[in-house]
Amino acid sequence: MSMTEILDELPRLDDSERQIILRHLVALDAGLEIDETPEMLAAIDAGIRSMETGPGVSLQEARQRLSGWITK
Numbered sequence: 001m002s003m004t005e006i007l008d009e010l011p012r013l014d015d016s017e018r019q020i021i022l023r024h025l026v027a028l029d030a031g032l033e034i035d036e037t038p039e040m041l042a043a044i045d046a047g048i049r050s051m052e053t054g055p056g057v058s059l060q061e062a063r064q065r066l067s068g069w070i071t072k
Contacts, residue, residue: 043069 010018050056057065 013021
């Protein structure tokens, strides 16, 4: 199965199946480092400020936003 086929299949899985896959990926790449970009750091800072001053968002909304950020 190609990487493209795997990525295409992921949205068809339920939450618990994706969680299992995520745990396996994290275990495989325990030493993986993510390069911080200025945009990433700015988004984190904005999120912290937003949580300190605003009502926040639901977990579902946070997941949707995160999904959009990590697929770019």
